Structure formats: C-alpha cells, structure tokens
Amino acid sequence: MAARAWTGAHDGPPHLVACHDCDLLIELPPLADGAAARCPRCQYVIGRGAHETIERTVALTVAALILFVAANAFPLLTMRASGNETEATILSGSRILWDQDNGGLAALVLLTTFVAPLAHALAMLYVLVPLGFGLRAPAAADVFRWMGHVRVWSMAEVFVLGVLVSLVKLADMAEIVPGIALWALGLLIPTLTAAMATLDPDEVWDRLDRSVEMDADPVEAPRAPEAVRPDGEAAP
Amino acid sequence: MSRQRTAAAEGMATCHDCHLLVAIPGGDDHGAKCPRCHSALHFRKPASLQRTWALLVAAVVLYIPANTYPIMRVTSLGRSQADTILSGVVHLLEGGMWPLALVVFVASIVVPLAKLFAIVHLLISVQRRSPKKPVERTKLYRLTEMFGRWSMVDIYVVAMLAALVQLGSLAQVEAELGAVFFGATVVLTMIAAESFDPRLIWDRRGPERPHRPPSARGAAEGRKPGRDAKTAHVRKAHG
Ligand SMILES: [Zn+2]
Numbered sequence: 001m002a003a004r005a006w007t008g009a010h011d012g013p014p015h016l017v018a019c020h021d022c023d024l025l026i027e028l029p030p031l032a033d034g035a036a037a038r039c040p041r042c043q044y045v046i047g048r049g050a051h052e053t054i055e056r057t058v059a060l061t062v063a064a065l066i067l068f069v070a071a072n073a074f075p076l077l078t079m080r081a082s083g084n085e086t087e088a089t090i091l092s093g094s095r096i097l098w099d100q101d102n103g104g105l106a107a108l109v110l111l112t113t114f115v116a117p118l119a120h121a122l123a124m125l126y127v128l129v130p131l132g133f134g135l136r137a138p139a140a141a142d143v144f145r146w147m148g149h150v151r152v153w154s155m156a157e158v159f160v161l162g163v164l165v166s167l168v169k170l171a172d173m174a175e176i177v178p179g180i181a182l183w184a185l186g187l188l189i190p191t192l193t194a195a196m197a198t199l200d201p202d203e204v205w206d207r208l209d210r211s212v213e214m215d216a217d218p219v220e221a222p223r224a225p226e227a228v229r230p231d232g233e234a235a236p
Numbered sequence: 237m238s239r240q241r242t243a244a245a246e247g248m249a250t251c252h253d254c255h256l257l258v259a260i261p262g263g264d265d266h267g268a269k270c271p272r273c274h275s276a277l278h279f280r281k282p283a284s285l286q287r288t289w290a291l292l293v294a295a296v297v298l299y300i301p302a303n304t305y306p307i308m309r310v311t312s313l314g315r316s317q318a319d320t321i322l323s324g325v326v327h328l329l330e331g332g333m334w335p336l337a338l339v340v341f342v343a344s345i346v347v348p349l350a351k352l353f354a355i356v357h358l359l360i361s362v363q364r365r366s367p368k369k370p371v372e373r374t375k376l377y378r379l380t381e382m383f384g385r386w387s388m389v390d391i392y393v394v395a396m397l398a399a400l401v402q403l404g405s406l407a408q409v410e411a412e413l414g415a416v417f418f419g420a421t422v423v424l425t426m427i428a429a430e431s432f433d434p435r436l437i438w439d440r441r442g443p444e445r446p447h448r449p450p451s452a453r454g455a456a457e458g459r460k461p462g463r464d465a466k467t468a469h470v471r472k473a474h475g
C-alpha cells in the first residue's frame with residue numbers, strides 16, 4: 001500500500017506524518033493488519049498496520065522472556081577435550097573476559113547479549129501490560145521512550161552467529177556439543193522479530209496519552225492544555 | 237515533485253523519540269518539547285554533521301590499532317600464538333575452513349570498512365549539497381544502520397572461545413588489546429550512524445527552516461481559515 005504525498009488538495013481528517021528519513025509530509029491512511037506504508041519519495045516504511053498491537057506484543061514478549069530464561073539456564077556449547085569438559089553459557093563469555101582483566105569488553109558483551117535484551121523485554125511488559133487495562137504504570141512514557149534507545153544494543157541475532165562460528169572453529173580440535181540454550185536462542189530471534197513487527201509505537205503512545213495513571217485519582221487525567229488530539233477532537 | 241512539502245518547511249518537527257508530528261509556532265525549535273513524550277524537539281538532529289564527523293574520526297583512529305594489535309592469544313601446550321583480525325581469517329583459509337573465513341572476513345573487515353566509507357560518502361555529499369541520487373543515498377544510510385551491528389561477531393567469537401577453552405596449562409584463549417579497539421570502533425560507528433540525520437540528504441539548500449509561521453503562510457496563500465486543517469490537527473509544541 002502506497003501512501004500519498006501531501007499535495008494540499010485533500011479534505012477530511014488526514015493522519016499527517018513526516019517521513020523519518022526524508023521529512024516528506026505524508027497523509028497516512030488507516031492500514032490493514034500486516035500492511036506497510038512506504039514513503040513515496042525514499043521508500044522508508046512510515047507505518048505498519050498492527051492490529052491488537054498490545055495483546056499480541058505482550059504475548060510474544062512473554063514467549064521471548066521464557067526463551068531468554070531458558071537460553072541463560074542451560075549451556076550454549078559444551079566442549080570435551082583430553083578428559084576435560086567445559087560448558088559455556090551466555091554469561092560465561094563476559095565473566096571470563098572480566099577475569100582476564102578486560103572490563104571494557106566484558107561490559108560490551110554483557111550489555112549487548114544480556115542486559116539490553118532483558119531490559120527491553122521487561123520494559124515492554126512494564127509499559128504494555130497495564131496499558132492493556134487502560135492504565136499507565138509510573139513513568140511509563142519515560143520507560144517506553146528509553147526502550148527505543150535500548151533496542152539498538154540488543155544483539156541476540158549477532159551473538160548466535162558468533163556462537164555458531166565458535167562452534168565450527170573448535171569442532172576441528174575438540175568435541176563440541178550444542179546445548180539447549182543455543183536452540184532457545186535460535187527460537188528467540190524470530191520471536192523478537194515478530195514482537196517488534198506487532199508493536200505499533202504510535203498506538204502505544206496514543207494510548208499512554210489517554211490512559212489513567214495508576215494510583216491516581218481517575219477523575220483528573222493530566223493533560224497538556226494546548227494539546228489537541230490528532231483526530232481533531234478537543235482533549236477531555 | 238515540486239508540490240511535495242517537508243515538515244520542516246511547514247514549521248513542523250517529528251519527535252525523535254515518539255515520532256509525533258508537532259507544529260512549532262514561530263519556527264524556532266530551541267527549547268521546544270514534545271507534548272506527548274517530553275523529548276526535546278528539533279527540525280533536524282542538532283549539530284548532526286559535526287557530531288557524526290567527530291565520532292567517525294574517532295572510529296577511524298581506533299580502527300588502526302584494532303587491526304594491527306592481536307585480538308586474541310591462543311596458548312596451547314606451552315606454545316602461544318596471537319592472531320590479528322586478518323591473520324585469523326588467513327588461518328581459517330589455510331585450515332580449509334573457507335565458509336567460516338568468509339563469514340569472519342565479511343563481518344570483521346568488509347562491514348566495518350564499508351560502513352566507514354558509507355558514512356564519509358554521506359557526510360561529504362551532504363556538505364556539498366549534492367542533488368545526486370538521494371533515494372540511493374538514503375538506502376545506503378539504512379543499510380549502514382542495519383548491518384553495522386554484525387561486526388560484533390568477532391568479539392563474540394573471542395568471548396566464546398575464551399569461555400570454552402580453559403584447560404589450565406593445556407590450552408587457553410585470551411582476549412587481547414585489538415579486540416578492545418575493535419569493540420570501540422563498532423560502538424563508535426553505531427553511534428555515528430545514529431547521529432547522522434538522513435533528512436539532510438534531501439535538504440538541497442542546507443537545513444530547511446520555515447520561511448514564515450504556518451498560519452501566516454496559509455493566510456498569505458488566500459486559504460479560508462477553516463480549510464487550513466493540515467496544521468490545525470497537528471499538536472503545538474510546549475514552549
Ligand atoms: Zn521519505
């Protein structure tokens with residue numbers, strides 16, 4: 001589905017957006033579920049139709065979290081050589097780097113393979129679960145905003161490639177057995193991709209705006225005085 | 237094409253964090269805040285070119301020791317061997333593991349170099365206000381953003397090998413200084429790509445600024461007040 005560029009000749013209540021990559025003003029039509037709208041000028045995906053976004057994203061994030069726990073509870077690879085057996089988990093990479101006095105690398109590996117994926121999943125549930133009931137968790141907007149920045153540093157898919165390269169590299173010299181964690185990680189990647197595809201951040205922001213703060217008096221919904229809803233209705 | 241309008245030319249800015257399109261009255265984005273998520277609003281990322289250049293130069297400087305220092309040392313039966321990124325690839329080739337050599341070569345050498353060149357090309361073409369191939373350059377930017385992270389593969393390989401090969405005096409793998417520089421290069425190029433504003437590719441006459449406040453412009457073009465709904469339904473920024 002192609003979006004129309006704004007020519008100024010359209011009446012009615014258009015949902016006006018600007019392309020993230022080229023700043024073109026575009027009237028975004030309501031999108032069918034799974035449909036994507038591209039910028040007519042630079043082909044950036046300016047919007048995705050993601051219906052039931054909160055329910056689906058929560059379900060997929062819970063699945064991702066379970067897989068993440070499994071990926072950390074079991075060994076990724078086991079190596080047997082000259083009567084010795086070594087197991088490596090996701091965390092043992094950063095632990096050994098730390099033991100080798102390589103704090104910077106240990107932190108980078110820990111951040112990208114453990115902290116960022118976990119923080120991202122937990123933050124998503126923290127924001128979306130109450131929002132499913134029309135409630136806004138404390139500081140939900142800040143958490144959701146910050147989540148967008150954390151996402152870039154979550155590199156589970158790159159890590160899996162790294163584990164596979166290590167597996168092939170060592171298979172020459174020793175007996176290497178892939179563990180349950182590797183399968184869990186293998187399933188985690190499509191689950192995370194699907195969770196990101198069902199997430200419609202615009203819908204979440206809109207609902208955050210309309211939702212009632214938890215522990216707050218439901219009568220007074222704090223609003224910016226000059227704010228006007230995108231559909232033209234006055235703020236309640 | 238001539239009738240296509242950009243948000244900046246209309247006095248509107250897209251919030252960088254929540255992507256809300258916000259009208260900024262008066263056309264001065266200084267101190268403007270998003271009414272939805274309270275981030276600072278800008279027509280374009282502030283000092284995008286300077287910041288991207290600075291991060292890029294730092295990344296290039298660190299890329300040199302990342303390739304000249306060894307990234308890991310394998311000690312086996314008293315024999316110690318240190319490998320740089322390139323010698324690691326060569327050893328894989330010598331061992332007949334060419335698919336693996338290809339993966340490591342692409343992730344650790346092709347991707348970082350291509351990314352550095354791509355960002356330099358984008359920066360220079362924007363500074364020259366080049367009108368050439370904006371669609372292709374925007375796509376190049378998106379590829380740069382998408383594939384830069386894959387350079388981390390070698391860091392993970394070093395971490396996994398170090399974690400697995402711990403047989404005391406028999407065999408040991410240790411991360412070396414080159415890996416630290418390489419990790420820093422990857423992080424810096426990722427932040428550099430993030431600081432670059434792809435909309436600058438489309439701003440032919442430098443960063444766009446609204447000529448007049450949008451309401452004044454609507455009136456000047458003789459529109460009926462009620463018909464100027466394009467900006468009316470867009471929220472105004474907090475001052
Ligand atoms: Zn565009």
Ligand SMILES: [Zn+2]
Nearest residue numbers: 251254270273
């Ligand atoms: Zn915002």
